Amino acid sequence: MKPARxxxxxxxxxxxxxxxxxxDGNDARIVAGGQTLMPMLSMRLARPKVLVDIMHLPELRxxxxxxxxxxxxxxxxQAELLSWPxxxxxxxxxxxxLPWVGxxxxxxxxxxxxxxxHADPSAEIPLSLIxxxxxxxxxxxxxxxxxxAEDFFTGMMSTARDHDEMIEAVTFPTAKRGxxxxxxxxxxxxxxxAIVACAxxxxxxxxxxxxxxxxxxxxTREFGTLEGSALDDALNDFAFDLDARDDLHATARYRRELxxxxxxxxxEGARQCRV
Numbered sequence: 001m002k003p004a005r006x007x008x009x010x011x012x013x014x015x016x017x018x019x020x021x022x023x024d025g026n027d028a029r030i031v032a033g034g035q036t037l038m039p040m041l042s043m044r045l046a047r048p049k050v051l052v053d054i055m056h057l058p059e060l061r062x063x064x065x066x067x068x069x070x071x072x073x074x075x076x077x078q079a080e081l082l083s084w085p086x087x088x089x090x091x092x093x094x095x096x097x098l099p100w101v102g103x104x105x106x107x108x109x110x111x112x113x114x115x116x117x118h119a120d121p122s123a124e125i126p127l128s129l130i131x132x133x134x135x136x137x138x139x140x141x142x143x144x145x146x147x148x149a150e151d152f153f154t155g156m157m158s159t160a161r162d163h164d165e166m167i168e169a170v171t172f173p174t175a176k177r178g179x180x181x182x183x184x185x186x187x188x189x190x191x192x193x194a195i196v197a198c199a200x201x202x203x204x205x206x207x208x209x210x211x212x213x214x215x216x217x218x219x220t221r222e223f224g225t226l227e228g229s230a231l232d233d234a235l236n237d238f239a240f241d242l243d244a245r246d247d248l249h250a251t252a253r254y255r256r257e258l259x260x261x262x263x264x265x266x267x268e269g270a271r272q273c274r275v
Contacts, residue, residue, distance in 0.1 A: 026163045071171045101123070128172070133149065138166070138168065180274035182202075182267075202270035202271045205224075239255075
């Protein structure tokens with residue numbers, strides 16, 4: 001199929017992009033990498049009147065690390081973040097998760113913020129944002145605001161972004177001394193969307209596990225210092241609370257078993273690899 005007709009605006013300033021979102025409202029869509037939006041246009045699952053291209057705004061092409069935070073602009077490609085020399089030291093969970101995002105060809109075009117905007121519940125970047133307690137920076141002609149990742153993802157491909165807002169950047173906390181980080185994923189093939197993905201952050205006093213690919217959005221749970229059968233019981237409760245369903249890729253029962261087994265392995269990996 002071919003896309004429905006649309007106008008194209010190559011924004012030269014943030015103000016121009018903001019103005020287009022105000023003028024056209026829900027009929028305007030931001031495009032950056034386009035790895036998800038372009039297929040949706042071709043299948044006519046999306047029919048915007050105007051595409052606003054933000055990839056040529058230099059202020060959105062930056063990766064910065066300051067005040068214990070990594071800030072990734074809306075025009076930073078996934079491959080650029082993965083090849084950032086400081087990534088493994090600054091945030092090992094991201095370094096472990098990004099190779100699972102699609103394939104080299106799609107990472108070379110897709111953006112980090114684009115994945116967050118699409119909000120697929122199986123995607124690795126939204127999962128990492130929630131696991132790490134990251135934030136999404138939104139801007140419009142009216143204001144700028146930061147939304148915690150836990151509040152930004154509201155459901156299946158649904159977010160807290162208002163129609164006149166765009167994602168300007170996402171931020172991830174840098175690695176903390178005494179904390180460990182681990183990521184694992186199971187899919188039909190490497191690069192496919194996850195059937196189940198796990199991200200864990202652990203210290204001597206706390207353990208957080210985030211699960212993607214099961215519920216309609218990535219979900220987190222605190223496990224404290226639980227070990228042994230107590231941890232198994234808590235993981236079992238988490239697996240059932242995610243309300244997994246059968247689909248073409250896996251049964252609900254299979255997903256629950258993956259949550260139990262992979263969740264434990266990921267937690268143990270984070271506890272054993274503290275910074």
